[in-house]
Amino acid sequence: MPIFIQKTLYSLSLLLGVTFISFMLMVYFGPDRSYAIAGKNPDAAQLEEIRQQLGYNQPLTSRYLGYIKDLASFNLGLSESSGKPVARLLAETIPTSLLLLLPGFLIGNLLALMLAMIAAWYKHSWPDRLLTNLSLLGVSISFLIIIIVLSTWLCTPQGLNLFPSRGWRVDGLSSWLTYATVPSLALIFVTVFFNLRFYRALLLDEMEQDYIRTARAYGAGPFAIMFSEALPNTLIPILTRLLFSLPAILVSGSLVLESYFGIPGIGKVSFDAIFNADQPVLNAIVSLSAVMIVVVTWLADFIYPRLDPRISQHLVVR
Amino acid sequence: MSSSLNQTKPADPIFFPQLGVLVFFGLIVVLIIMAVYPLPDWQVISPDRFAGISQEHPLGTNALGQDIAARAAQASWHSLRIGFIVTICAGFLGMLLGLVSGWYAGRWPDATILWLTGVMEAIPFYLFVAAVAYAFRQLSWSMELAMVVTFWTTMTRLVRAEVIRLKQRDFILAARAIGLSPAKTLTSHILPNALPVILVQFSMIFIAAIKAEVILSFLGLGNSSTISWGLMISESTQEVIAGHYLNFFSASILLFMLIYSVSLITDSLQTRTDPRQGVA
Amino acid sequence: MNPLVSIRDLSVSYPGRGTASALKHINLDIHHGETVGLVGESGCGKTTLALALMGMLPPGCAWQGEISIAGQQVDFYQQAGRASARDQCAMIFQNPQTSLNPVIAIGRQIIRIIRRRGGLEKQPTQQRLAEVLSLVELPAECSKLYPHELSGGMQQRVLLAMALARQANILIADEPTTALDASTRMQILALLNRLQQQQNLAVLLISHDLSAIARVCRQVLILYQGRVVEQAPQELIFRQPRHPYSAGLLAAIPKIHRRRPDKLLSLPGDASLEAVTSGCAFAPRCSRRDVYCEQQLPPLNCALDLQQRFACFNPRPIQGGLK
Numbered sequence: 070m071p072i073f074i075q076k077t078l079y080s081l082s083l084l085l086g087v088t089f090i091s092f093m094l095m096v097y098f099g100p101d102r103s104y105a106i107a108g109k110n111p112d113a114a115q116l117e118e119i120r121q122q123l124g125y126n127q128p129l130t131s132r133y134l135g136y137i138k139d140l141a142s143f144n145l146g147l148s149e150s151s152g153k154p155v156a157r158l159l160a161e162t163i164p165t166s167l168l169l170l171l172p173g174f175l176i177g178n179l180l181a182l183m184l185a186m187i188a189a190w191y192k193h194s195w196p197d198r199l200l201t202n203l204s205l206l207g208v209s210i211s212f213l214i215i216i217i218v219l220s221t222w223l224c225t226p227q228g229l230n231l232f233p234s235r236g237w238r239v240d241g242l243s244s245w246l247t248y249a250t251v252p253s254l255a256l257i258f259v260t261v262f263f264n265l266r267f268y269r270a271l272l273l274d275e276m277e278q279d280y281i282r283t284a285r286a287y288g289a290g291p292f293a294i295m296f297s298e299a300l301p302n303t304l305i306p307i308l309t310r311l312l313f314s315l316p317a318i319l320v321s322g323s324l325v326l327e328s329y330f331g332i333p334g335i336g337k338v339s340f341d342a343i344f345n346a347d348q349p350v351l352n353a354i355v356s357l358s359a360v361m362i363v364v365v366t367w368l369a370d371f372i373y374p375r376l377d378p379r380i381s382q383h384l385v386v387r
Numbered sequence: 388m389s390s391s392l393n394q395t396k397p398a399d400p401i402f403f404p405q406l407g408v409l410v411f412f413g414l415i416v417v418l419i420i421m422a423v424y425p426l427p428d429w430q431v432i433s434p435d436r437f438a439g440i441s442q443e444h445p446l447g448t449n450a451l452g453q454d455i456a457a458r459a460a461q462a463s464w465h466s467l468r469i470g471f472i473v474t475i476c477a478g479f480l481g482m483l484l485g486l487v488s489g490w491y492a493g494r495w496p497d498a499t500i501l502w503l504t505g506v507m508e509a510i511p512f513y514l515f516v517a518a519v520a521y522a523f524r525q526l527s528w529s530m531e532l533a534m535v536v537t538f539w540t541t542m543t544r545l546v547r548a549e550v551i552r553l554k555q556r557d558f559i560l561a562a563r564a565i566g567l568s569p570a571k572t573l574t575s576h577i578l579p580n581a582l583p584v585i586l587v588q589f590s591m592i593f594i595a596a597i598k599a600e601v602i603l604s605f606l607g608l609g610n611s612s613t614i615s616w617g618l619m620i621s622e623s624t625q626e627v628i629a630g631h632y633l634n635f636f637s638a639s640i641l642l643f644m645l646i647y648s649v650s651l652i653t654d655s656l657q658t659r660t661d662p663r664q665g666v667a
Numbered sequence: 668m669n670p671l672v673s674i675r676d677l678s679v680s681y682p683g684r685g686t687a688s689a690l691k692h693i694n695l696d697i698h699h700g701e702t703v704g705l706v707g708e709s710g711c712g713k714t715t716l717a718l719a720l721m722g723m724l725p726p727g728c729a730w731q732g733e734i735s736i737a738g739q740q741v742d743f744y745q746q747a748g749r750a751s752a753r754d755q756c757a758m759i760f761q762n763p764q765t766s767l768n769p770v771i772a773i774g775r776q777i778i779r780i781i782r783r784r785g786g787l788e789k790q791p792t793q794q795r796l797a798e799v800l801s802l803v804e805l806p807a808e809c810s811k812l813y814p815h816e817l818s819g820g821m822q823q824r825v826l827l828a829m830a831l832a833r834q835a836n837i838l839i840a841d842e843p844t845t846a847l848d849a850s851t852r853m854q855i856l857a858l859l860n861r862l863q864q865q866q867n868l869a870v871l872l873i874s875h876d877l878s879a880i881a882r883v884c885r886q887v888l889i890l891y892q893g894r895v896v897e898q899a900p901q902e903l904i905f906r907q908p909r910h911p912y913s914a915g916l917l918a919a920i921p922k923i924h925r926r927r928p929d930k931l932l933s934l935p936g937d938a939s940l941e942a943v944t945s946g947c948a949f950a951p952r953c954s955r956r957d958v959y960c961e962q963q964l965p966p967l968n969c970a971l972d973l974q975q976r977f978a979c980f981n982p983r984p985i986q987g988g989l990k
Contacts, residue, residue, distance in 0.1 A: 079502075086506035091518070098522035115416060129508055193726070208396050209647035211598060213620050279765035283826070286758040287723050287780050287833055290748020297779065301770045320511035325602060330623075343517040343608065355514055362509040363392045377770050378813040 078258025080363045085137075087359035092136050095348050095355075097129065123305040140356055144347035150341065156354045158338060165237065166323045168245065173253035174318055177260025178311060184261065185268030189276055200265065216255045216329055223251050235331040239316065250327050264310070271306055275299040304376045312369055320354060322381045360367035398649050407624055407651025414644045419434040421460035424458075429457040429614055437631050447633040450626055453559040455619075459637045462615045466645070469531060473596035478589045481542025489550025497547075504540045512537055512599070513637055529609055530603060534596055542588045549581035583656070594646055601642060616642045650656060668960040670696035671755075672720065673835060675833040677732035679715050679724065689715040693732070694967075697837065700867040704884030704901070706877060706916065712893040713873045719842045720871070721745065721758055731835050736837070746923050754784075757830035761842035763822035767814040773825045774810025780832040799828040802865075803858060818822050820851035827862065837869045838862075844879055877920055881905060889913045892948040895967055899975035909975060932977045947978070955981040 077315045111119075120126055124135065139146065145155035148221050188197040221227065224234035275281065276299060284298045295349025331337070335354065342350035374380045403409075424445065427433075433452035438444050446455040488500040519533035526532065553559055554577070562572050578585075603609045604617030616638045623635035674695040681689055690712045705713050718724045720734065722745025730743055736752040745753050760766040765930040768776055774796060781795050797807050814822055823843060830838050840859065844852040860883055863870050865902050872883050880887060880901070885906045889897040889912065896912040908914040944963040947953070953960065957980070965978040 079505075082502060083509060084507050086502065087509050090510060090515075094515075094518040094522045129424070204648050206647065209643055209650050211601055211639065211642055211646070212622075213602060213617070214643070217620065217624055217627060217635065225628055227628070227630060228486040238779070279760060279762060280768040282723065283758075283760065283766045283829075284768070285723055285745075285747050286756075287829055288748065288754060290785050292748075293779070294747060298768055298771075302768070314474065315507075317511065321513050324513050324606065326808060327605065338673075339511075339514060341605065346521060351514060351518065355510060355518075358511045358514075362505075379815050 074189075078368075080366065082358075083363060084359055088137060088140060088356060089133065091352055091355040092133050095351055096132070096136060101125070114176075136352075140352075145353045148342075148350050149347045150345040150350075153363075155349050158350065159335070159353060159357065162333060162335045162338050165239075165332065166319060166327070166336060168239065168248055168258065169252060169326065169332055169334055170318055170323055172249070173256030174260060174315075176253070176258040178264055180257065181261045181264035182268050182307070184265055185272055188265070188269045189272035189299075190291055190295065192273060192276065201269070204262045204265040207258070207265075212255070212259050212325060213266075215258050216325070219255050219258075220330070221249055237330075237332040237334075248330075248332070251332050252332070256322070256326065267310065268303075268307065271303045272299055276300050278302075301376070305373055308372065308376070309369060312365045313362070315365065316358050319361070322357050392580040398596075407468075407613045407648045407655065408608070409648075410644055411648035411652065414641070414648060417641075417644075418460060418463055421456060421463075424456070426457040426460065427454045429453065429461045437626075440633070446637050449619075449622060449634045450631075454632050455637050458614045458619060459616075459641055461613065462619055462638065463641055463645075465613050465615050466600060466642075470593045470597045472528075472531050473538060474593040476531075476590055477596075478542055478585075478594050481539030481588075481592075482534065482546050482585060484539065485546025486550060486577070489547040489554070489575060490569055492547070492551050492554075500543065500547075504543055507537055507540050513603070513606070513608070516599075516603060520608060527610060527612065530600070530608070534599060538592050538595060540559035542585070542592065545584050545588055546581060549584050550577055553577045553580050567644050587653055587657050590649055590656070594653075595651055597642070597646060670698050671701075671737060672697040672726040672745055672871075673719065673733075673735045674716075674720075675733040675735075677716075677719060677734065678730065679712075679719055680709065680729045681725075682727060682729060686828075689728075689893055690719070693893075693895060693918045695888065695895075697869050697871060699836065699869055700712045700863075700874065701886060702863060702870045702884045704880035704887045705871060705873045705890060706875065706880055706887060707890035708875060711890045713875075713890060714841055714892075716890075717839045717871070717873055719743075719759065720839060721756060722751075730978055754833070755836045756839060757833045757835035757837070758839040758841065759823065759826040759830060759843050761844050763826055764814065764846070765842075765969055766826060767822060768813055772811055772813055773817070777810070777825070777828055777832050780829050784832070784834055795832070802831055818851070819847050820855060823847065823851075823855050824858065827858065829912045831862070831866070834869070837871065839873070841873045842875070843872070844876065845874070852879070859883055877905075877917065889916065894948065894978065896949065896979070897975070897977040899977075903975045907983070907985055907986075909977040910949075911953050911981075911983060912949050913977075955979075955983070957981060 124132055127135075138144075143156060145159075147153065148155055149160055151158070184200055188200040191197045220234055223229055224232045229277060237248050239248055272295075281294060281298060284294050289298065319335065319382055320339065323334050325336070326332070327334045327336035328340040338350060339354050342345070342354070399441065401582070426445075427443075430451065433448065434448060435444070435448055435452045438448040440447050442455050444456065446459065449455055449458070484500050484503075488497045491497045491565050515537060516530060516533040519536070520529045521534060523529040550573070559572065559576055567576075600615060600618070602616035604615040605621045606617075606619070609615055609617060619634055619638035623631075623638065626632075627635050672695070674693055677690055677693040679690040689960045693716065695703070695716075702898070705716065707713050715724070719730070720736075722741060722743065724730070724744070726744075726935050733972065734741055737755055739752040741752050745751060767773065772988075777796055777799060778792055779797075781792050796810060800807055800809060805821060809817070809821070809825075814825070817825065826843075840920075841986050843859070844855050847855060856879055859870070859872075861919070862868060870883065874880055874881060886899055887897075887899060887901050888895050889904070889910065897904065897908065897913045899909075904913060905917065908917055946959075946963055947956070947965050950956045950960040959980055965980050967976050
C-alpha cells in the first residue's frame with residue numbers, strides 16, 4: 070500500500086521537524102540549568118562536572134537523538150518548578166481543559182453553522198446582511214475584551230455577580246455550570262464569529278450547485294435543502310476546520326482563558342511553564358500538539374471516504 | 388399572482404462598505420491629534436492617580452498616575468509598527484515560498500516547503516513565541532521574529548494553489564512556450580493574477596499580528612520596554628473591578644477601531660475581487 | 668377542456684443586463700398529454716421560460732404576466748417546500764452529472780421524492796422505488812450507487828425516475844440530451860417518448876436540437892430574442908416554415924443523406940441582445956425585410972391561420988417549403 074506508507078513517512082517527518090525545532094529552541098538555545106543546580110558561587114570544575122552530567126557538552130546530533138528517545142519512550146521527565154512527573158501533570162490537566170473548552174467549542178461551531186444556514190438561505194437579503202455585518206463586528210472584538218467584559222458583567226459586584234470570577238472546583242453538572250459558564254460564553258462568542266463567515270461562504274457555494282436546483286424543483290423545503298442536500302456536501306471542509314482547529318484551541322485558546330480565570334488546565338500549566346522556563350513541560354506540550362496534528366490527519370483520512378464516495382481511501386492530502 | 392413589476396437588486400452584504408476607510412482615517416486623525424497634543428511623557432509616574440478627564444490628562448490617568456492618552460498613543464504606534472513589520476516580512480516570505488512551491492509543484496522544492504508549512508502549523512503558536520523570546524532574549528525584536536516565522540504559512544498555501552491554478556491557463560502556457568523564463572513568467576504573468584488573493588492575505592496577516600501582539604503582551608510575553616494595548620488591558624483588569632474604566636476603554640476602543648476598519652476594507656476587497664463572493 | 672398549463676402575457680427581464688428582456692409577452696397553453704417543443708438559439712429565453720414555470724427564476728428578476736397550472740394561478744416565486752399546483756411539474760436538466768447530489772446514493776434521492784409525495788399512494792416506498800427504476804429501465808441494484816458511478820445516460824434516467832416518483836403530470840425537459848453522446852441521446856429520447864405515452868405526460872421539451880424536437884413533440888414554438896416568432900404543429904413547421912427565422916433554423920440542419928453536402932447553411936449575424944428596435948427583432952438579419960419590418964412589431968397572428976401562427980409581415984410562401 071504505497072500511499073499508506075507515504076502517509077506514514079510524511080507524518081513521521083512532520084513529527085521529526087516539530088521535535089527538532091522544539092529541541093533547538095528549548096533545549097539547545099534554552100535555559101542553562103547548570104548554574105541553578107550548582108548553587109551559589111560555583112567554581113569552574115564544579116560547573117564543568119554538572120554540564121557533563123546534563124549532557125551539555127555532547128555534540129548536537131547525539132543530544133537530539135537522546136531527546137527523541139526520551140520522547141518516544143514517554144520519558145517526559147519531571148517538571149522543574151513543581152517536581153511532579155510531566156506525564157502525570159498532563160494527565161491531570163488535559164481532562165480539565167477538555168471539560169472547559171469542548172462544550173463551548175462545539176456549541177459555538179453549531180451555532181455558527183445554524184446562523185450560516187440562515188444567511189445562506191436568505192442570501193443577499195436582510196438576514197444575510199445583518200449576520201455578515203454582525204460577524205465582521207464580532208471578529209473585530211478582541212478575545213481579551215470579550216473575556217473582561219463578560220467577567221466584569223457576570224462575575225463582579227458591579228455587574229450581576231452571578232458566577233465566581235476565578236477558580237475551578239468541578240465535581241458535577243451544577244459546579245461545572247458555576248465555573249465554566251462565563252469562560253464558555255466567551256469561547257462561544259469568539260467561535261461563532263470566527264466561523265460564521267467561513268461556513269456561510271461554504272454553504273453559498275453549495276447553494277449555487279445544480280443539485281440544489283434539482284432539489285428545489287422536486288419540492289424540497291428549506292430544512293431538507295440545507296440539512297439533507299447542502300450539509301452532506303460541506304461536511305468535509307467543516308470537519309477539516311473543526312479537527313485542525315482542535316489542537317490550537319486546546320493549547321493556545323486555553324492559555325488565555327485558563328490564565329485569566331485561574332483554571333488548572335493545560336493552558337495554565339503551559340502559562341506557568343513559560344514563566345518558569347520549565348523546559349520538560351513545554352517540550353511535552355509542543356510534542357503533544359504535534360502528535361495531535363498527526364492523529365487528526367489520520368482521522369481525517371479515515372473519515373473522509375465515508376463522507377464523500379468520490380474520495381477513495383487514503384487520497385486526501387491536506 | 389399580481390401582475391406588478393417586481394424588482395429587487397441583490398446588494399453588497401456590507402451595510403456601509405465605505406465605513407472601513409472612514410474608521411481607518413478616524414483612527415489616523417485621533418493618532419495625529421494625540422501626537423500633536425502636548426501630552427506628558429507616557430512613562431512619567433505622578434501622584435495624580437485615577438484622575439478623570441481633564442485638559443492636562445485628556446483620557447485621565449491610571450493606577451500609577453501615568454497619562455492614559457500618552458500611553459494609548461505610544462501603544463498605537465507600537466501596534467501599528469509591529470503590524471506592518473510582521474505583515475511585510477511574513478507576507479513576502481510566504482509569497483516567495485508559495486511561488487516557488489507552486490511553480491515546482493510535485494517536485495522536491497514543493498515537498499520541502501509543504502513539509503515546512505506542516506511543521507510550523509503543528510507547533511502551538513504562543514508556546515513557540517515564548518520559546519523564541521527566550522532563545523533570542525538578547526534581541527528586542529524576538530516577538531516580531533517569532534510572528535514572521537509562523538505567519539507565512541497560510542500565504543504560502545494560498546499562493547501555491549493560485550500558481551498551480553494559473554499555470555494551467557492558456558496564456559501562461561503560451562508565455563512558457565515562447566521561452567519566457569520562470570522568474571519572468573511568475574512576476575509578469577502569474578503574480579498580477581494572483582494579486583487579489585495576496586492582498587487579502589496581507590491584511591489577514593496584519594490583523595493576526597495585531598491581535599497576537601495584544602494577547603502576547605497581555606500575557607506578559609511581549610516587549611516590556613514599551614507600552615502596548617495588551618499591557619494597558621492587562622493593567623486595566625484590576626482597575627475595572629475597582630470601577631475605573633478609562634484605561635480599558637481607551638485601549639480596547641483603539642484596538643477595535645483598527646481591526647474593524649482593516650476587516651471592513653479586506654472584506655470589500657474580497658467581495659470586489661472574488662467573483663463567487665460578489666453580487667450575483 | 669381547460670389547459671394543464673396556461674401562460675398569459677409573460678414577460679421577464681434581468682436587470683443589469685441591458686434593456687432587452689429575456690421573455691416578452693409569451694402566451695402558451697399545454698394540455699394533458701400534449702408535447703410541446705421550444706426551439707431557439709442560446710440566450711433566446713428558453714430556460715427562463717422553464718424556470719418561470721417552476722417558480723425558480725433567480726431573485727431580482729422583473730416580471731409581468733400570469734401562470735396557471737391545473738386551473739390554479741401560481742405565485743411567481745415558488746417558496747421552497749411549500750405545496751402548490753406546481754407539485755404537478757417536474758423538471759430534468761441539461762447536465763445530469765451536476766444535477767444529482769454527488770454524496771447521496773441515488774436510491775435515497777428518489778426515495779426522498781417518493782416520501783414527499785407519500786400521501787397519495789399506499790404503496791410501500793421500496794416497491795415504488797423499484798417500480799420507477801424499472802420504468803426508466805434501470806436495474807434495481809442501481810439504487811445503491813452514487814451519481815459518479817453512473818454514465819451520463821443513466822444519470823438522465825435517474826432524473827426521469829425522480830420525475831416519475833414525483834407523480835408529475837407535466838415534465839419540463841431543459842436540453843435533456845445536449846450533454847449526452849449521440850447513441851445515448853436516441854435512447855433517452857425514445858424513453859422520453861414511451862414514458863410520455865404510458866403516463867400520459869404533458870412534456871415541454873426545450874432544445875436547440877431540432878431532431879430531438881421532431882422525435883418527441885407535436886406542437887413546436889420557435890423563440891427569437893424572447894418572443895415567439897412561430898407556433899405550429901410539428902409537421903407543418905418542418906414542412907413549410909413561414910417565418911424566415913424558422914426557415915433559417917431548419918436549413919441549418921446538416922442532412923446526411925444528401926449526395927454532395929453543399930456548404931453548411933448558417934444564419935447571418937447573431938442573436939445577441941444588441942439592436943433593440945421598435946420593429947421586428949429579427950429584421951437586421953432577415954433577407955425578406957422591408958421598411959415596414961423595422962418600424963412595426965409583427966404580431967403573432969399575422970395570418971388568419973389558427974394552425975400555424977407566425978410573427979412576420981413577409982412570410983415565406985406556403986408552397987415554398989425546403990429545397
